[in-house]
Amino acid sequence: MCLQIWHIVSASLLVSSSEDDYFRCESVVRNWADASSERGIKEDELTLKDILFFLHVPRTGGRTYFHCFLRKIYTSAQECPRSYDKLRFDPSKPNCRLVVTHDDYSLMSKLPKDMTSVVTILRDPVDRVFSTYEFSVEVAARFLVHPNLTSVAQMSRRIRPKSRAVSTLDIWPWKYLVPWMRGDLFARRDARELGRLRKTEEFSSPYDMEDMVMPLHEFINDPIAHDIIHNGATFQVAGLTNNSYAVESHHVRSCVRKHPELGHFVLEVAKHRLDHMLYVGLTEEHRKSATMFAKLVGAQVLSQSEALNSTFKQETSNQTEPSSSFSDSEADGLNQIEGSTNNQSDSEVPSSTHVEPARENMTVGRLMEIYETCISSLRKTQASRRTLSLKRVAPANFSKKARLSVPATILQQIQYLNSLDVELYKHAQNIFIRQEKHIMQSAEIFIQPEDLQTADCGGSYGCPPWKSLLVIALLAIVVLIMLFLSTGRRTNKVKK
Numbered sequence: 001m002c003l004q005i006w007h008i009v010s011a012s013l014l015v016s017s018s019e020d021d022y023f024r025c026e027s028v029v030r031n032w033a034d035a036s037s038e039r040g041i042k043e044d045e046l047t048l049k050d051i052l053f054f055l056h057v058p059r060t061g062g063r064t065y066f067h068c069f070l071r072k073i074y075t076s077a078q079e080c081p082r083s084y085d086k087l088r089f090d091p092s093k094p095n096c097r098l099v100v101t102h103d104d105y106s107l108m109s110k111l112p113k114d115m116t117s118v119v120t121i122l123r124d125p126v127d128r129v130f131s132t133y134e135f136s137v138e139v140a141a142r143f144l145v146h147p148n149l150t151s152v153a154q155m156s157r158r159i160r161p162k163s164r165a166v167s168t169l170d171i172w173p174w175k176y177l178v179p180w181m182r183g184d185l186f187a188r189r190d191a192r193e194l195g196r197l198r199k200t201e202e203f204s205s206p207y208d209m210e211d212m213v214m215p216l217h218e219f220i221n222d223p224i225a226h227d228i229i230h231n232g233a234t235f236q237v238a239g240l241t242n243n244s245y246a247v248e249s250h251h252v253r254s255c256v257r258k259h260p261e262l263g264h265f266v267l268e269v270a271k272h273r274l275d276h277m278l279y280v281g282l283t284e285e286h287r288k289s290a291t292m293f294a295k296l297v298g299a300q301v302l303s304q305s306e307a308l309n310s311t312f313k314q315e316t317s318n319q320t321e322p323s324s325s326f327s328d329s330e331a332d333g334l335n336q337i338e339g340s341t342n343n344q345s346d347s348e349v350p351s352s353t354h355v356e357p358a359r360e361n362m363t364v365g366r367l368m369e370i371y372e373t374c375i376s377s378l379r380k381t382q383a384s385r386r387t388l389s390l391k392r393v394a395p396a397n398f399s400k401k402a403r404l405s406v407p408a409t410i411l412q413q414i415q416y417l418n419s420l421d422v423e424l425y426k427h428a429q430n431i432f433i434r435q436e437k438h439i440m441q442s443a444e445i446f447i448q449p450e451d452l453q454t455a456d457c458g459g460s461y462g463c464p465p466w467k468s469l470l471v472i473a474l475l476a477i478v479v480l481i482m483l484f485l486s487t488g489r490r491t492n493k494v495k496k
């Protein structure tokens with residue numbers, strides 16, 4: 001039903017727009033695409049350059065990479081200024097080497113291109129939309145401790161100037177999504193009270209509880225979602241978000257919105273960009289992605305910093321354990337209201353200070369151990385904050401299992417609205433396989449025994465099948481050679 005309506009709507013849009021407009025738009029988009037897919041600079045794509053640009057697509061798990069990998073191997077002195085806290089930042093800090101942000105690819109125009117390696121993580125588009133919805137509700141629900149929106153505004157005026165830390169609310173796309181959802185949650189406040197009294201909704205889908213929260217189908221059909229969520233990964237990698245640095249981006253965006261069949265130009269640019277990245281991870285393949293990140297990126301950061309060792313030798317001392325490192329305080333002031341003594345924040349934003357990494361003797365295997373400890377503590381914190389926050393909209397509660405209650409038509413609609421992202425994700429899956437092969441090949445040349453033990457085959461990391469195969473193959477070759485030698489000797493003896 002919804003899909004059909006959508007088809008009719010987009011068809012009528014097409015009819016109403018003149019042919020002229022279409023051809024003008026086509027040339028705008030085509031010109032942009034040609035200019036964006038610059039050729040050349042092919043060599044050394046797998047070598048880490050001076051600057052690492054982590055293009056963080058929202059809700060792909062990039063935050064854990066930032067806290068649990070990058071902050072373990074980069075010092076705060078190496079982090080480019082205000083990466084993350086303001087999207088439109090000025091990378092003026094000399095010699096900074098790490099840029100982590102929700103900014104789109106057009107940020108490259110501010111960075112020395114030949115000296116910058118880009119990495120990113122992609123996620124199945126349907127899951128990403130679910131996660132965006134859930135996170136918007138989660139963050140917005142925290143404000144329900146306030147009696148009304150006036151009081152929210154007063155509080156943030158009081159807290160913000162004092163706090164140097166960054167709030168989720170400063171960050172694209174949350175700076176749009178959270179206030180929108182927050183306003184909606186306050187508007188539904190009375191309905192929620194009544195709904196709770198009636199208790200009739202206990203067993204219905206949490207994604208469709210009109211009395212409690214904006215239902216998912218309403219969320220995905222809002223113009224804001226069209227602006228910044230749907231096909232968001234493709235637009236971000238292409239450098240065409242509504243937060244872009246590129247002057248022509250607004251024009252190209254509006255053309256593609258008006259004429260969805262021009263979307264393939266954007267998709268091709270995004271694919272091309274992924275092809276040239278140092279690393280592409282997949283949220284779904286979490287373990288493999290993390291191991292691959294440690295090997296493809298982590299190892300290079302470590303050897304790079306060894307070369308630079310003398311510069312920041314002094315920074316490697318005075319180390320405490322990882323879990324305390326995400327003490328970014330949240331500027332929305334909720335911790336204060338709740339009388340909580342913990343300053344931990346669930347915002348997506350790291351603050352500018354952190355526990356300095358001990359990179360002495362750091363190996364890929366050790367990095368993976370640190371990552372594991374860090375991520376499990378990060379997840380615990382996130383889960384408890386989420387539970388606490390969602391209590392305020394109970395009985396609405398989100399979980400993987402509850403997602404099964406969402407009707408197939410809505411899932412199809414999400415896929416349809418994200419058809420570019422669906423294609424981009426498939427492309428990323430192919431790149432992922434290629435990266436795996438590459439690691440396998442370099443491992444054959446250069447097997448690090450300690451990696452075999454600590455990173456891949458030890459503890460919670462299952463031994464990847466290819467490594468066992470490699471060992472078996474090597475053993476087989478050795479056995480064959482020995483057989484050959486001994487038969488050779490025997491025949492020699494017989495001849496004598």
Ligand SMILES: *[C@@H]1O[C@H](CO)[C@@H](O)[C@H](O)[C@H]1NC(C)=O
Pocket residue numbers: 147148149150151
């Ligand atoms: C909002 O809450 C504040 C603090 O409780 C109260 O003083 C104010 O009157 C409320 N405003 C409205 C419009 O209800």
Ligand SMILES: *[C@@H]1O[C@H](CO)[C@@H](O)[C@H](O)[C@H]1NC(C)=O
Pocket residue numbers: 176223224225227228242243
């Ligand atoms: C980006 O999209 C949001 C949500 O629709 C909108 O509020 C905001 O004004 C847009 N920003 C720009 C620069 O167009």
Ligand SMILES: *[C@@H]1O[C@H](CO)[C@@H](O)[C@H](O)[C@H]1NC(C)=O
Pocket residue numbers: 314317318
């Ligand atoms: C590290 O800690 C020691 C004492 O534990 C202190 O003397 C030293 O100044 C600290 N170094 C830095 C860089 O903070």
Ligand SMILES: *[C@@H]1O[C@H](CO)[C@@H](O)[C@H](O)[C@H]1NC(C)=O
Pocket residue numbers: 329341342343
């Ligand atoms: C929280 O931060 C405040 C200042 O921002 C500080 O005074 C307080 O000690 C911190 N509490 C904890 C538990 O770290």
Ligand SMILES: *[C@@H]1O[C@H](CO)[C@@H](O)[C@H](O)[C@H]1NC(C)=O
Pocket residue numbers: 306309310313359360361
């Ligand atoms: C760092 O450099 C110093 C000499 O400046 C050297 O003694 C030390 O072993 C180096 N450390 C690492 C981890 O390379």
Ligand SMILES: *[C@@H]1O[C@H](CO)[C@@H](O)[C@H](O)[C@H]1NC(C)=O
Pocket residue numbers: 360361
């Ligand atoms: C690092 O390795 C050196 C020798 O290779 C050793 O003396 C030192 O204790 C190690 N440091 C740590 C923190 O393990």
Ligand SMILES: *[C@@H]1O[C@H](CO)[C@@H](O)[C@H](O)[C@H]1NC(C)=O
Pocket residue numbers: 387390391394397398399
């Ligand atoms: C919501 O679900 C989570 C598990 O998915 C559970 O831990 C939590 O207690 C639930 N919250 C409420 C308010 O029922």
